[in-house]
Amino acid sequence: MLVHETDEQSQANQDIVLRWFDEVWMRGNVEAYDRFAHLNCTLYLAGYREPLRGLAAVKQWAREYRAGFPDVHFTIDEVLARGSTVVLRWHSEQTHTSEYMGMPATGRVARTVALQMLHLDDGKFGEVWLMFDALGVLQQLGILPSKPLPRVVIRVMTAIRRLRGILPCASVARPGWSRQT
Secondary structure (H helix, E strand, C coil), X not given: CEXXXXXXXXXXXXXXXXXXXXXXXXCCCHHHXXXXXXXXXXXXXXXXXXXXXXXXXXXXXXXXXXXXXXXXXXXXXXXXXXXXXXXXXXXXXXXXXXXXXXXXXXXXXXXXXXEEEEEEECCEEEEEEEEXXXXXXXXXXXXXXXXXXXXXXXXXXXXXXXXXXXXXCCCXXXXXXCCCC
């Protein structure tokens, strides 16, 4: 693991985040969140339309994730701390053995690399950003095809999302695409 030199406050925050990651994610003790996160914490999670708000929602997501991927193994590759912000770069491997987010178990293994940024205040984090290739994970699990989707499928999916109110009706500029096509 690559660890960058830090000042005293940064080091203290880095130590807190590494203890949290070890207890919650390496050892699977989701209840340990209580010691490391504020009650009103927010988790911005790749692939989710809305952030998870509040400690209860974050813990529920962590429980569901660990249930869907009980053999998950993490390796922290790099840690960077500056003041109240700690950034982790890690990779993981997990097998989808139980339902997760309404998706039945596939039995497939997914590998991912992630960047996680945590903002701490008074020794607890209040905001967490977790970025990874959610589309790539769904492809590895066989939920989405690994080949690019045909344009017509993308157009149909976009129309359905608009109808469901997920995307605003304003068009998004895409190279080689227009409303008339």
